[in-house]
Amino acid sequence: xxxxxxxxxxxxxxxxxxxxxxxxxxxxxxxxxxxxxxxxxxxxxxxxxxxxxxxxxxxxxxxxxxxxxxxxxxxxxxxxxxxxxxxxxxxxxxxxxxxxxxxxxxxxxxxxxxxxxxxxxxxxxxxxxxxxxxxxxxxxxxxxxxxxxxxxxxxxxxxxxxxxxxxxxxxxxxxxxxxxxxxxxxxxxxxxxxxxxxxxxxxxxxxxxxxxxxxxxxxxxxxxxxxxxxxxxxxxxxxxxxxxxxxxxxxxxxxxxxxxxxxxxxxxxxxxxxxxxxxxxxxxxxxxxxxxxxxxxxxxxxxxxxxxxxxxxxxxxxxxxxxxxxxxxxxxxxxxxxxxxxxxxx
Amino acid sequence: xxxxxxxxxxxxxxxxxxxxxxxxxxxxxxxxxxxxxxxxxxxxxxxxxxxxxxxxxxxxxxxxxxxxxxxxxxxxxxxxxxxxxxxxxxxxxxxxxxxxxxxxxxxxxxxxxxxxxxxxxxxxxxxxxxxxxxxxxxxxxxxxxxxxxxxxxxxxxxxxxxxxxxxxxxxxxxxxxxxxxxxxxxxxxxxxxxxxxxxxxxxxxxxxxxxxxxxxxxxxxxxxxxxxxxxxxxxxxxxxxxxxxxxxxxxxxxxxxxxxxxxxxxxxxxxxxxxxxxxxxxxxxxxxxxxxxxxxxxxxxxxxxxx
Amino acid sequence: xxxxxxxxxxxxxxxxxxxxxxxxxxxxxxxxxxxxxxxxxxxxxxxxxxxxxxxxxxxxxxxxxxxxxxxxxxxxxxxxxxxxxxxxxxxxxxxxxxxxxxxxxxxxxxxxxxxxxxxxxxxxxxxxxxxxxxxxxxxxxxxxxxxxxxxxxxxxxxxxxxxxxxxxxxxxxxxxxxxxxxxxxxxxxxxxxxxxxxxxxxxxxxxxxxxxxxxxxxxxxxxxxxxxxxxxxxxxxxxxxxxxxxxxxxxxxxxxxxxxxxxxxxxxxxxxxxxxxxxxxxxxxxxxxxxxxxxxxxxxxxxxxxxxxxxxxxxxxxxxxxxxxxxxxxxxxx
Numbered sequence: 001x002x003x004x005x006x007x008x009x010x011x012x013x014x015x016x017x018x019x020x021x022x023x024x025x026x027x028x029x030x031x032x033x034x035x036x037x038x039x040x041x042x043x044x045x046x047x048x049x050x051x052x053x054x055x056x057x058x059x060x061x062x063x064x065x066x067x068x069x070x071x072x073x074x075x076x077x078x079x080x081x082x083x084x085x086x087x088x089x090x091x092x093x094x095x096x097x098x099x100x101x102x103x104x105x106x107x108x109x110x111x112x113x114x115x116x117x118x119x120x121x122x123x124x125x126x127x128x129x130x131x132x133x134x135x136x137x138x139x140x141x142x143x144x145x146x147x148x149x150x151x152x153x154x155x156x157x158x159x160x161x162x163x164x165x166x167x168x169x170x171x172x173x174x175x176x177x178x179x180x181x182x183x184x185x186x187x188x189x190x191x192x193x194x195x196x197x198x199x200x201x202x203x204x205x206x207x208x209x210x211x212x213x214x215x216x217x218x219x220x221x222x223x224x225x226x227x228x229x230x231x232x233x234x235x236x237x238x239x240x241x242x243x244x245x246x247x248x249x250x251x252x253x254x255x256x257x258x259x260x261x262x263x264x265x266x267x268x269x270x271x272x273x274x275x276x277x278x279x280x281x282x283x284x285x286x287x288x289x290x291x292x293x294x295x296x297x298x299x300x301x302x303x304x305x306x307x308x309x310x311x312x313x314x315x316x317x318x319x320x321x322x323x324x325x326x327x328x329x330x331x332x333x334x335x336x337x338x339x340x341x342x343x344x345x346x
Numbered sequence: 347x348x349x350x351x352x353x354x355x356x357x358x359x360x361x362x363x364x365x366x367x368x369x370x371x372x373x374x375x376x377x378x379x380x381x382x383x384x385x386x387x388x389x390x391x392x393x394x395x396x397x398x399x400x401x402x403x404x405x406x407x408x409x410x411x412x413x414x415x416x417x418x419x420x421x422x423x424x425x426x427x428x429x430x431x432x433x434x435x436x437x438x439x440x441x442x443x444x445x446x447x448x449x450x451x452x453x454x455x456x457x458x459x460x461x462x463x464x465x466x467x468x469x470x471x472x473x474x475x476x477x478x479x480x481x482x483x484x485x486x487x488x489x490x491x492x493x494x495x496x497x498x499x500x501x502x503x504x505x506x507x508x509x510x511x512x513x514x515x516x517x518x519x520x521x522x523x524x525x526x527x528x529x530x531x532x533x534x535x536x537x538x539x540x541x542x543x544x545x546x547x548x549x550x551x552x553x554x555x556x557x558x559x560x561x562x563x564x565x566x567x568x569x570x571x572x573x574x575x576x577x578x579x580x581x582x583x584x585x586x587x588x589x590x591x592x593x594x595x596x597x598x599x600x601x602x603x604x605x606x607x608x609x610x611x612x613x614x615x616x617x618x619x620x621x622x623x624x625x626x627x628x629x630x631x632x633x634x635x636x637x638x639x640x641x642x643x644x645x646x647x648x649x650x651x652x653x
Numbered sequence: 654x655x656x657x658x659x660x661x662x663x664x665x666x667x668x669x670x671x672x673x674x675x676x677x678x679x680x681x682x683x684x685x686x687x688x689x690x691x692x693x694x695x696x697x698x699x700x701x702x703x704x705x706x707x708x709x710x711x712x713x714x715x716x717x718x719x720x721x722x723x724x725x726x727x728x729x730x731x732x733x734x735x736x737x738x739x740x741x742x743x744x745x746x747x748x749x750x751x752x753x754x755x756x757x758x759x760x761x762x763x764x765x766x767x768x769x770x771x772x773x774x775x776x777x778x779x780x781x782x783x784x785x786x787x788x789x790x791x792x793x794x795x796x797x798x799x800x801x802x803x804x805x806x807x808x809x810x811x812x813x814x815x816x817x818x819x820x821x822x823x824x825x826x827x828x829x830x831x832x833x834x835x836x837x838x839x840x841x842x843x844x845x846x847x848x849x850x851x852x853x854x855x856x857x858x859x860x861x862x863x864x865x866x867x868x869x870x871x872x873x874x875x876x877x878x879x880x881x882x883x884x885x886x887x888x889x890x891x892x893x894x895x896x897x898x899x900x901x902x903x904x905x906x907x908x909x910x911x912x913x914x915x916x917x918x919x920x921x922x923x924x925x926x927x928x929x930x931x932x933x934x935x936x937x938x939x940x941x942x943x944x945x946x947x948x949x950x951x952x953x954x955x956x957x958x959x960x961x962x963x964x965x966x967x968x969x970x971x972x973x974x975x976x977x978x979x980x981x982x983x984x985x986x987x
Contacts, residue, residue, distance in 0.1 A: 066543075069547050071543055071546060071547065094549070095549040098547065098548065101547075102548070103544070103547045105544060106540070107540055110539045110540045110541060111541055111544060112541050113541045113545075113559050113563070114541075114563065115563060116559075124548075125548045125549075125550075128548070128554070129549065171544070174548075175544075175548075178548065178549075
């Protein structure tokens with residue numbers, strides 16, 4: 001295990017959204033509805049690592065990303081980047097920190113200003129942060145665009161003249177313009193066709209290598225991050241329920257939700273055993289179940305699961321750092337996956 | 347499972363003679379619709395352009411002396427010499443309408459653009475910032491919009507005396523509110539768009555985000571409305587003048603001209619009616635422009651559909 | 654029980670689509686969102702239309718019920734339902750078929766559920782109008798249906814409004830409405846794309862169960878090869894409005910004959926972490942339907958492309974098992 005100082009240290013991060021409290025509710029003495037998006041998230045990221053964060057709707061994964069870059073202000077917890085407290089930063093300090101952490105968003109059709117030429121959009125961040133001078137925009141933009149596979153002659157075109165995959169490339173180029181150290185991809189390929197997804201994933205892998213970037217890759221499907229991520233964190237209803245190196249977690253998932261995700265993934269060769277991987281529906285984040293938040297859907301739930309919130313337990317693993325928040329599964333003897341995970345490619 | 351498709355069509359690639367007919371018909375229909383959309387915009391621009399040009403270039407076109415009286419020629423029906431006829435004081439109505447255009451068009455333009463700019467900025471800021479700024483602006487806008495506009499104008503005119511000043515002040519005080527509301531509404535939506543979030547993540551300052559990124563994208567509804575607003579402002583001034591609260595005689599202004607003709611409406615219909623038609627024509631012109639712009643906006647930046 | 658409830662003999666051909674061509678105006682010309690599409694659906698069978706965005710699968714599905722969005726039009730081809738020509742059918746005939754013998758479910762249930770009516774109202778409305786049930790019978794049946802589709806506490810849920818339900822629940826309600834009249838054919842347009850994978854699995858299981866119980870045929874449109882693989886008997890692969898490959902699932906997924914199908918399969922991210930080959934992207938950009946090259950539309954991105962591709966006739970040559978590919982050059986050895 002490397003003793004390197006973590007690049008990013010997130011601890012106890014909590015974020016709740018409170019609905020507007022209408023007059024009617026006040027009259028009925030109903031408390032305002034509170035959506036718990038993040039309920040105490042902890043993780044660390046080492047320099048050069050890629051962390052895959054996987055969760056479905058209501059998991060809080062996007063809120064996590066936005067809290068890290070302070071698009072939302074967390075209610076509790078801390079975010080430390082390179083030793084600096086991100087949540088306390090303000091003004092010029094915050095702007096400087098903003099250079100270091102960049103984000104690529106999900107929707108290719110709204111992540112670029114429709115009224116701005118792509119060259120200008122890509123060069124603007126560098127200008128704003130003083131990385132380039134006035135006349136250098138064109139060359140800087142061209143370089144960045146070429147790096148992501150966009151032809152330089154198109155630098156004066158508008159976003160609507162490009163396809164979804166190309167727009168995402170442009171968005172990536174824009175975020176690289178400030179030379180960040182950490183790149184967060186928030187479902188950056190989810191809205192793209194499969195053939196283009198593979199292109200973008202391979203581009204991100206290249207960029208990560210060439211620029212030595214640290215990455216957080218957020219997705220709602222495990223398969224997408226299986227190659228890109230060194231480590232993976234599975235989120236459910238605002239908390240990380242399992243984390244560990246990708247190889248360890250995939251080979252030996254030790255949380256029933258992770259197992260459900262793996263089992264539910266449809267396969268081309270039809271080897272999957274069809275049995276429901278998780279019952280019912282995800283509860284609403286307005287009312288997170290007591291005890292273990294997954295117990296309402298868990299095929300292995302025991303009595304203790306509905307009463308006590310499970311602590312994180314270390315699972316023996318090859319690469320270490322494999323943690324699972326479950327009362328039951330980590331204690332079971334090595335439980336093989338019901339359907340073989342090692343099936344032929346995709 | 348059939349694996350054989352019907353025999354291949356001719357090189358152009360459309361299956362069979364019926365297919366070709368259907369395709370040709372679809373192409374024609376789409377072309378006709380596109381043409382109509384273009385016609386709307388250009389027709390509107392042509393009408394308004396012509397009226398603006400004639401009004402402001404009047405002397406060059408030989409129209410002089412809107413106030414020149416010639417009692418011998420009073421109340422002449424429209425003729426070659428006086429295309430719009432003459433009024434009770436023998437003045438050429440066409441000339442008066444043309445010079446009146448200057449006043450109406452200037453009024454319309456100024457009373458639209460200034461509230462537009464001010465309202466849009468206020469609305470955009472309120473929508474972006476949210477919080478107490480938004481609440482304050484909202485309440486203010488609600489009050490202004492709810493205020494009986496005519497009463498305000500009358501009050502100001504009573505203080506200032508008749509004349510254009512009252513009308514200008516009145517519209518400035520009230521006209522901005524709708525623009526603020528429109529841009530605020532669009533800003534609330536635009537605010538959450540990812541390119542705005544990206545701008546924040548990139549560390550841009552709020553003025554830069556609001557002015558450079560958000561504002562150009564929240565003006566759509568306001569621009570379309572401004573076309574209607576121009577027409578409404580012309581009608582407002584005309585109404586005020588008709589009531590004797592706008593311009594004072596002998597200044598020509600479309601509404602005033604209509605007022606001047608109302609006493610002789612039954613005998614000399616042209617005195618009131620023809621200037622009235624000019625108002626209508628101008629209104630139609632601006633409306634067509636508004637329609638054309640709205641169409642254009644609908645088609646620009648359309649997202650690709652799926653499947 | 655109405656005719657809609659009768660089970661069809663096992664191999665009856667329900668739907669026969671031949672040469673279906675759908676055009677949309679584009680600039681000065683025309684683009685073909687669907688170009689000479691053929692497929693048949695037998696009773697009790699599931700046919701999958703698979704392809705990426707813009708390939709024409711959704712618009713093909715909608716055209717079956719006369720729902721091609723404006724300004725598109727079906728330009729030529731045949732759509733036969735139990736022998737009856739649907740293209741020349743009157744609006745009333747199509748309206749009578751929809752929701753009775755042929756039902757449709759969509760990707761976004763919010764779009765088909767009316768937000769101002771309760772869920773119960775919407776289900777019972779269908780039952781009363783389409784199946785002629787009385788008020789109490791309809792209500793009872795609605796509860797049964799909700800229970801069948803896996804909605805917990807169905808009596809209470811009848812009074813719920815769509816916005817009070819989760820996405821998965823809304824999807825279930827939409828399915829309940831669609832199967833309430835025991836249709837012979839269900840058209841499903843990306844029904845699980847917007848759902849979490851664990852819910853997707855439940856919904857797909859549900860659809861498969863119905864199929865078993867009622868002999869209902871399904872035409873499933875999806876971009877997800879995994880979903881298609883697990884549910885379909887026959888698969889049609891579409892690209893730029895054309896059929897590139899078609900056949901039984903095992904053949905098309907197991908030994909694909911068209912380079913695009915192969916490319917799609919290889920590009921899919923898998924759950925395999927180890928030394929299996931990484932996903933191989935398909936190079937290039939998605940096709941621009943308004944500007945397609947002559948011959949095979951996939952040629953610009955194909956690794957096997959050659960000059961002859963520009964004059965390929967785009968018919969599917971079938972092997973003995975009925976597995977057809979539009980590419981005559983590759984994968985001839987099935």
